[in-house]
Amino acid sequence: DAKTTQPNSMESNEEEPVHLPCNHSTISGTDYIHWYRQLPSQGPEYVIHGLTSNVNNRMASLAIAEDRKSSTLILHRATLRDAAVYYCILSTQYNNNDMRFGAGTRLTVKP
Amino acid sequence: DGGITQSPKYLFRKEGQNVTLSCEQNLNHDAMYWYRQDPGQGLRLIYYSQIVNDFQKGDIAEGYSVSREKKESFPLTVTSAQKNPTAFYLCASRTGGGNTIYFGEGSWLTVV
Numbered sequence: 001d002a003k004t005t006q007p008n009s010m011e012s013n014e015e016e017p018v019h020l021p022c023n024h025s026t027i028s029g030t031d032y033i034h035w036y037r038q039l040p041s042q043g044p045e046y047v048i049h050g051l052t053s054n055v056n057n058r059m060a061s062l063a064i065a066e067d068r069k070s071s072t073l074i075l076h077r078a079t080l081r082d083a084a085v086y087y088c089i090l091s092t093q094y095n096n097n098d099m100r101f102g103a104g105t106r107l108t109v110k111p
Numbered sequence: 112d113g114g115i116t117q118s119p120k121y122l123f124r125k126e127g128q129n130v131t132l133s134c135e136q137n138l139n140h141d142a143m144y145w146y147r148q149d150p151g152q153g154l155r156l157i158y159y160s161q162i163v164n165d166f167q168k169g170d171i172a173e174g175y176s177v178s179r180e181k182k183e184s185f186p187l188t189v190t191s192a193q194k195n196p197t198a199f200y201l202c203a204s205r206t207g208g209g210n211t212i213y214f215g216e217g218s219w220l221t222v223v
Contacts, residue, residue, distance in 0.1 A: 036212070043201050043214030044154070087153070091212075097161075098169060099144055099203070099212055103153035 003027070004088045009106040012078045020073040020105055022088030027068050032091045035062065035073045037084040038104070044087060047073065083109045114138065117202050117215035124189070124196070124222050132187045132218045134202035143185035144203040144212070147171060154201065160185055189220060197222045 005023040012018040024033065032051050036044040048055055048062045050071075055062040061074040075082055087104040091097070115136045124130045136143065142161050146154040146169075156169030160179040174193025179185055185204075189196045199219055205212040 034211075041199075041217070043203070043217050045214070046211045049211070085153075091210075098156055098159050098167065099205070100156050100170070101146070101154040 003090050003100070004102055006086070006088055006102060006105045008103065009108065011108045011110060012075075012082075014080060014109055014111050015077050018075040018078045018082070018107065018109075020075075020086050020088075020107065021070065022072070023070045024088070024090055025069045027090055028092070030092055033062065033064060033068075033071050034089050034091050035060070036087045036089070036101075037082075038087065039084050044101075047086070049091070078107075078109045080109050080111060083107055115202055115204055115213055115215035117200075117218050119218060120216065121219045122221070124220060126222055127191045129188055129190050130196075130220065132189070132200055132202075132220070134185045134187065134215060135183055136185075136204045136213075137183060138204055138206070138213065139182070140204035140206045140213075141182070142205050143179070144205075145169075145175070145177065145185070145187045146201040146203065148199040148201060148217075150199075157187065157200075195222075196220055 032049050034049040035047040038044040048060050050062045063072045085104040085106050087101045118133045144159040145157040148154050155171050157175050158177045160166035176188045201217045202215045203212050
């Protein structure tokens with residue numbers, strides 16, 4: 001079973017910020033938090049990942065709670081191209097472990 | 112260019128036939144994965160391999176088989192024992208733990 005919990009769906013208006021939550025209450029000290037997104041009929045693509053500190057890249061920001069039991073993916077200005085399914089997963093630091101994805105959050109962006 | 116190549120993109124199979132989906136990567140990654148995705152659903156792990164000649168079952172391995180004879184290749188066979196094989200199949204790979212997982216473009220399998 002996936003070790004993360006996400007809402008099934010969310011909606012956003014174009015050019016507004018979007019905050020996608022993820023709960024991972026059983027996270028261990030060596031687990032990285034990864035976010036991927038999947039456009040229709042494509043394989044998922046990497047968005048961002050982090051361990052303890054907040055992270056920023058050209059696509060998004062990742063805010064990690066102090067206790068690491070939850071995180072939030074932030075899209076600063078949603079565009080129609082950001083409409084996708086977003087997956088939050090945990091990845092152990094030292095092993096090529098099984099990578100289990102949950103159902104993710106389906107983001108709809110309204111013009 | 113480096114990446115993961117899945118073939119074929121579209122495949123039709125008659126009931127009772129086995130079919131093999133190819134997955135090749137030139138990223139020099141140790142770990143490789145196979146996922147199944149049904150319409151409107153998330154990804155479910157079928158099998159994964161951490162190194163050559165080793166692989167482990169995921170959540171839905173029944174009716175599937177894999178091999179890992181070479182680091183670059185991780186083919187998936189959908190056997191006739193798989194009751195409902197029509198789905199989108201995704202192959203992925205990644206290097207040492209904690210790093211990004213890369214996906215292929217997927218293969219659509221339809222049983223007719």
